[in-house]
Amino acid sequence: MTEQMVDERAAGDPSGRPDRRGLLVGLLAVLLAVLLAGHRVVPNVHGLGSLVDSVTPLLGLGVPPLALAALLRRSRRALLAVLLPAVVWAALFGGAWLPPAAGTGPSSIRVASQNLRSGNPDPAATVDALAGAGADLIGLQEVDDGDRVDVALGQRYPHRAAVSTVALWSRWPIRDSVGVDTGLGWDRALRAVVAAPQGDLVVYVVHLGSARAGHTVTRDETLAALAAKVRDDHASRLVVLGDLNTATTDRVFAPLTRLLNDAQADAGQGFGFTWPAELPVTRPDHVLYRGLTPTAAGVLHTPDSDHRAVTASFRW
Structure with missing residues (x-):
């Protein structure tokens, strides 16, 4: 058995099957990132698109529990996947929490x-x-x-x-x-x-x-x-x-x-x-x-x- 094969077996379970720990968490993280980035393409049927648009800032609340789940599953791949929606959310809404550039000077x-x-x-x-x-x-x-x-x-x-x-x-x-x-x-x-x-x-x-x-x-x-x-x-x-x-x-x-x-x-x-x-x-x-x-x-x-x-x- 080559050294490469040993490494691959070590990455999975003792039987040599691929490591699927955190697979569901990773898939959910990717879906969350896609929804964040593409919420405007959700069809606005019976107001569904408007509803998704309006709650999009709150979707960032899904990142911490996904990260916790990845840690509990001890899955590096899932944890890396969770970074994706975190980065997308920060790109879309992170600026709202920065000190406002316009908020200076006297008011009339x-x-x-x-x-x-x-x-x-x-x-x-x-x-x-x-x-x-x-x-x-x-x-x-x-x-x-x-x-x-x-x-x-x-x-x-x-x-x-x-x-x-x-x-x-x-x-x-x-x-x-x-x-x-x-x-x-x-x-x-x-x-x-x-x-x-x-x-x-x-x-x-x-x-x-x-x-x-x-x-x-x-x-x-x-x-x-x-x-x-x-x-x-x-x-x-x-x-x-x-x-x-x-x-x-x-x-x-x-x-x-x-x-x-x-x-x-x-x-x-x-x-x-x-x-x-x-x-x-x-x-x-x-x-x-x-x-x-x-x-x-x-x-x-x-x-x-x-x-x-x-x-x-x-x-x-």
Whole structure:
């Protein structure tokens, strides 16, 4: 028996069969890497593609248990295979955890957006937390008790625009506001022109259609309608605040990301998940912008809402 044959037998079991320890772990690792890299090619049938897109950042959670399984199986090949999804995930999302290059310098304006939650038992406490964070503009969705919110914010934010269940409170005068049709059959978005000290700023406050498992058509149509409105809006400085009911990793978000930048991606750190509030696993709430320079972005855990709030600061 040659030395090479002895080595091959040593690599397997005593009977000389190939070593299959960790084979399943290695296959799962490769499949995970393929899903991470190719999530956009998953057919978007009944919203499946959108769902996979939205949870893709969470797929990295599969790497540690696969690595542990490879170690328990004492399989070097499986452990090497687990490196593949780890590298793919880091290439796709690792940059979100690096210090933001844009998050420097003084700010001219700070904005916040919050889905209050319909039936919120104490909306005043929720919005008081937003005001305490120093926001100049507060966009709200699911406002079904505007009077209590107005009492809480009125002295600090004397200017308000509202349409159905969305509203904007501002420290500065609101020059004009109109409802925005996103195809729901009723306006659940508004466009306002805020007379900020540095000049006019167009602000959209938006609550897009809901998405449910197997049914994303309404959400997709409202997102496309919003993108069309923004595309036709020639304002040089523009901000979109709202619950868009999808994550920026979702393929249907592309029409908006071609028109606007994401404050969290440019000036925040981490994924900025907002829902559900107690243990957020996705980010349906957004601050999108153009014509401004972001200096900071983050998430605020407010009381009595099922969403966390999103915040962003900009300079002119």
